[in-house]
Amino acid sequence: MRRKTCLLATVAALAATPALADMSDGVIKIGVLNDQSALYADMSGQGSVWAARKAIEDFGPTAKGLKVEVVFADHQNKPDVGSNIARQWFDRDGVDLIVDVPNSSVALAVNQITREKNKVFINSGAASSDLTGKACSPNTIHWTYDTWGLANSTGKAVVKTGGSSWYFITADYAFGHALERDTEAVVLANGGKVLGKVRHPLQTQDFSSFLLQAQGSGAKVIGLANAGGDTINSVKQAAEFGITAGGQNLAALLMFVTDVHSLGLKTAQGLVFTEAWYWDLTDDDRAFAKAFAEANGGMHPSMVQAGVYSGVTHYLKAVAALGSDADGAAVVAKMKELPTDDKLFGKGSVRADGRKIHDLYLFEVKTPAESKGAWDYYKLRATIPAAEAFRPLEQGGCPLATRS
Amino acid sequence: MFELIGVAPSVLFGQMLLGLINGAFYAILSLGLAVIFGLLNVINFTHGAQYMMGAFAAWMLLNLAGVPYWAALVAVPVLVGLTGIAFERLLLSRIYHLDHLYSLLLTFGLALILEGVFRSQFGSGGQPYPNPLPGGQNLGFMFLPNYRAWVVVFSLAVCLATWFMIERTKLGSYLRAATERPDLVQAFGVNVPRMVTLTYGFGVGLAALAGVLAAPIYQVSPLMGSNLIIVVFAVVVIGGMGSILGAIVTGFGLGLVEGLTKVFYPEASNTVIFVIMAIVLLIKPAGLFGTPK
Numbered sequence: 001m002r003r004k005t006c007l008l009a010t011v012a013a014l015a016a017t018p019a020l021a022d023m024s025d026g027v028i029k030i031g032v033l034n035d036q037s038a039l040y041a042d043m044s045g046q047g048s049v050w051a052a053r054k055a056i057e058d059f060g061p062t063a064k065g066l067k068v069e070v071v072f073a074d075h076q077n078k079p080d081v082g083s084n085i086a087r088q089w090f091d092r093d094g095v096d097l098i099v100d101v102p103n104s105s106v107a108l109a110v111n112q113i114t115r116e117k118n119k120v121f122i123n124s125g126a127a128s129s130d131l132t133g134k135a136c137s138p139n140t141i142h143w144t145y146d147t148w149g150l151a152n153s154t155g156k157a158v159v160k161t162g163g164s165s166w167y168f169i170t171a172d173y174a175f176g177h178a179l180e181r182d183t184e185a186v187v188l189a190n191g192g193k194v195l196g197k198v199r200h201p202l203q204t205q206d207f208s209s210f211l212l213q214a215q216g217s218g219a220k221v222i223g224l225a226n227a228g229g230d231t232i233n234s235v236k237q238a239a240e241f242g243i244t245a246g247g248q249n250l251a252a253l254l255m256f257v258t259d260v261h262s263l264g265l266k267t268a269q270g271l272v273f274t275e276a277w278y279w280d281l282t283d284d285d286r287a288f289a290k291a292f293a294e295a296n297g298g299m300h301p302s303m304v305q306a307g308v309y310s311g312v313t314h315y316l317k318a319v320a321a322l323g324s325d326a327d328g329a330a331v332v333a334k335m336k337e338l339p340t341d342d343k344l345f346g347k348g349s350v351r352a353d354g355r356k357i358h359d360l361y362l363f364e365v366k367t368p369a370e371s372k373g374a375w376d377y378y379k380l381r382a383t384i385p386a387a388e389a390f391r392p393l394e395q396g397g398c399p400l401a402t403r404s
Numbered sequence: 405m406f407e408l409i410g411v412a413p414s415v416l417f418g419q420m421l422l423g424l425i426n427g428a429f430y431a432i433l434s435l436g437l438a439v440i441f442g443l444l445n446v447i448n449f450t451h452g453a454q455y456m457m458g459a460f461a462a463w464m465l466l467n468l469a470g471v472p473y474w475a476a477l478v479a480v481p482v483l484v485g486l487t488g489i490a491f492e493r494l495l496l497s498r499i500y501h502l503d504h505l506y507s508l509l510l511t512f513g514l515a516l517i518l519e520g521v522f523r524s525q526f527g528s529g530g531q532p533y534p535n536p537l538p539g540g541q542n543l544g545f546m547f548l549p550n551y552r553a554w555v556v557v558f559s560l561a562v563c564l565a566t567w568f569m570i571e572r573t574k575l576g577s578y579l580r581a582a583t584e585r586p587d588l589v590q591a592f593g594v595n596v597p598r599m600v601t602l603t604y605g606f607g608v609g610l611a612a613l614a615g616v617l618a619a620p621i622y623q624v625s626p627l628m629g630s631n632l633i634i635v636v637f638a639v640v641v642i643g644g645m646g647s648i649l650g651a652i653v654t655g656f657g658l659g660l661v662e663g664l665t666k667v668f669y670p671e672a673s674n675t676v677i678f679v680i681m682a683i684v685l686l687i688k689p690a691g692l693f694g695t696p697k
Binding site: 037038039045199203209212213229236258261297 | 412414415418419422423425426523527528529530531532534535539540546547549551552621622623625627628631632663666667670671673674675
């Protein structure tokens, strides 16, 4: 009996060897690089690490003869810190794929390094549409959402319901600038006008000065081109200064379910914004959220964390199909070739410029009376079909798109 | 409508008022730091975390025990102050005879631990705290929320009372004497170690009080202290380390400067205080109100 087991084990090991041999270092190493401690930690952070691990578990690598490991690190929202970690991971630690990376400044830096080292970068957390525009790379896929998608969904909806004049409160770095630029274009294209804008440093505590300037402009809509803790404080203080009571509306151009949770429904109710995923849409989503909440102290997953799950799943499929993770560009090419299909984002595709294509959703935050329980926060206002959700391929100025 | 340096006067006055409101937070926090440094010679890097603990204590009292804001205003400084006293007795008092750097490292380490614990427990986004004074007044040039007006008035009162206690009362004179010649004061029958402990507890209580004041305006978040503490240190340095009056005056003054920067060049609003700090240190190394040692 023992001899038989031994024999079986040897055969299994031999069968697995060819697949392992083609992997660099014999292991597929995934690095989750994100904000683990500051304003974007709730919507990415350890939750994204959990999502990556869950994707691997659901993929079942052992049965396929693959070995997959996860490492993670905190980029502290600093491009230099993020770049150093990425270099170290690629050069020394044998990391093959970097995922998540919220904060567009860091993401753009990692994008560049991944290309130099010919590895793979799947971005879920950052928003700048430049990642599939002028900064596009054969090694990068932008997974969950982007500023163009947010602008065209939320921006258009707000202008069409009478929000014709805008004032922007913008986070002063790559992400804020991109979101402001893309939204301004939508506002102007739909007959609206922009009365002014103010740019604030990342991680500002007090927004009253900026809100007062926005109030003074008389604009019908105050567009918040910021995210995480910055958006939370803007919305909270706008309520305090009676901005919405005075007839002006807030357009939160990027909000996450974790932000709404932090604000509480009393303050957040009525806000309209765009997300790529919400935990309460399908049975699969709810099951994922349940497992996530159990492992993460009751928190529910954000679209960024869901995107990490979905991105890692597709990456593993591509590597398994290719039989190798050594050539990053080849893996990404395979990911573009294969249709995407996972339980959270459903069927979709990855475009030549690296843009992952799926539906986006326009949500409105429920009132406290409408909410039936913890984390029941959104009602669906509209679904933006995949074909319209993202910037048309030829408009981004990505060299990869024109070549193909 | 005439304009003042490209900005309508109404907007300018509004921004100045907002600057003063932020200055109230700077003042009350830097006052706590100045009291602790002035009397203990300890650079209390835990101050930001203690401010955050104040906000969280108010939040917990409200959500777990139903204690309203007004009661928290009294209870929280006492509770958090007691944790400060425990910290001083258990750890800080053991390293007074060592160089300043050791207390700095100890308090900084404690701040990191506290922030880490709260972050892993509550996430980084923070918790909402209801506004106890909703609504506001239309001043013509701006809408002033009632709660912010209360913050300015109350902080000013606390600052003045603290200044009065330290500079004008017998207790304050003991305290000041004890920092100069602890052995002599002890010889007069004053229990100096206990006085030092209580002073630290009082400074921590001030930080916690600022935390309660901040809770309804900002999110109750584990990061609120670390976001503010660097600015507050700059305020203390500009005012002159340990100077009570310096902390109060520069606190309000720099809030004002920051508010105006938000109008004219908002991108620099986070850095303007450090630029001022550099200039002041070049001209007056001991700070505006400090005395060279």
